[in-house]
Amino acid sequence: MTTRPDRIARVRLSSLRLPLTTPISDAKVLTGRQRPMTEIAFLFAEIGSEQGHEGVGFGYSKRAGGPGQYAHAREIAHELVGEDPNDIARIWDKLVWAGASVGRSGLATQAIAALDVALWDMKAKRAGLPLAKLLGAHRDSVRCYNTSGGFLHTPVEEVLKNATASLERGIGGIKIKVGQPDTRTDLARLDAVREHLGEDVPLMVDANQQWDRATAHRMGRAMERHGLVWIEEPLDAYDHAGHAALATALDTPVATGEMLTSVTEHAELIRAGGADVVQPDAPRIGGITPFLRLAALADHEHLQLAPHFAMEIHLHLAAAYRSEPWVEHFEWLEPLFEERLDIRDGRMIVPDRPGLGITMSEQARAWTTETYST
Known part of the structure; x- marks a missing residue:
């Protein structure tokens, strides 16, 4: 039939x-x-x-x-x-x-x-099936970290409160923004956050491409004492050689890729050795179809994966990645959907609803x- x-x-x-x-x-x-x-x-x-x-x-x-x-x-x-x-x-x-x-x-x-x-x-x-299951999930939950509470417009006292609130909600890691005109301000804010969190909470920083190579090397060395999970976008997104040199020089992993807009651009970054952690964004590179192509390439090179933004999509894609990834938590998009993602014990849970598990609100x-x- x-x-x-x-x-x-x-x-x-x-x-x-x-x-x-x-x-x-x-x-x-x-x-x-x-x-x-x-x-x-x-x-x-x-x-x-x-x-x-x-x-x-x-x-x-x-x-x-x-x-x-x-x-x-x-x-x-x-x-x-x-x-x-x-x-x-x-x-x-x-x-x-x-x-x-x-x-x-x-x-x-x-x-x-x-x-x-x-x-x-x-x-x-x-x-x-949930999308993660359709793709072939390796896990039913993914480590997650919060970014939205650590932007540079936020006073450090509020950053600390936001970090506490995130951990109490069940989020597993904290990322703060860096890239102040005075690098000493960045280091002071980072010191305060690490002291507040203690040594065991995963902590990341993100310079949003605004350092030059010399500053990135100096700041990377100065931040190594904090045992960061990664330093994100220390250089211009297309400076693959600069990222590769930094990744070689530092013990702290280098993460980048969110601003790249095709699989080809990511392939060039990976070929140059410019990332320990790749951060593709499915909406920016054309959807899930190209994301899966890129994920296969990253997996072949044994790279860590931490998709950028859009957790409602990336949770499923990260759950289908072979090595343990991270998903970025932003609550900004929650008003767009009827459903809410479940977060506990430092992890974001793949919903059991079919598909992405979202409905427009x-x-x-x-x-x-x-x-x-x-």
Whole structure:
């Protein structure tokens, strides 16, 4: 008996903006390269099939680019209609070539990400499995650390309170931002956080690409006494040689990759030996399909994995990575979804709901500024 293939019947795109309670500043703001962040733009994709299966996915932009992602997705969305939703890799190639005139990385593939994620969500729902299980999970929970409580606009006393609150919530590690104009301020803040946490709590720092090579080497050596899990983005994201030299010189692992926008860019970083910890972002590199390609490459090189942001997606992908990864905890996106992720004993629990286990909230609908259906 043969089963008739399912077909994609409809695609709905939504552009929305999530406001942040407090303007957010990291080292890029202090160097004058960016303004404080006050909102995040999201592109949501909802895909339905002829047989009644549905999937939801999303991508985002933290500053400029959100309208561009939406516009590009709107131009290519019709390419999905009539396709078998299970043929995700082929559909990804079709979509990327539909817009190849403007590139096969960056904004062009970020617009595809929401569609790709929605197809994987549908496929896992169709199988009645959490996405991690569909991919082949190595674990049912993943170590998690908090970033949102340690930004540079936050006074150190509040950073300490935020760290305590995160640990009490069940989060396992703490990351703080560095990159102050006066490096002594960074070291003093780090000293205070380490003293507050004690020696046993995993601690990371993130310079958001704002050090030069000499500063990164000096600061890396000065911070080694704190036993950091990693130093993140000490240099420009495309300075692979600089990251490689730093990784060789320091005992502390070097983490980077969140700003790269394709598997090819990550492959160049890995080939150069520029990361002990790779930090891909599925929405930034085009979705789950390219993320899996990159994860296979990173695993082959025995690298640690710590995906950037979007924990609702990355929890599943990290759970399917062979060696023990980390997932970054940001509560910022929680208002977008009806569900909440379970965190306890330092770990984020893979939900037992099928697919990603997320549903767009009424608040997300209220923040929507534009929609398109095909």
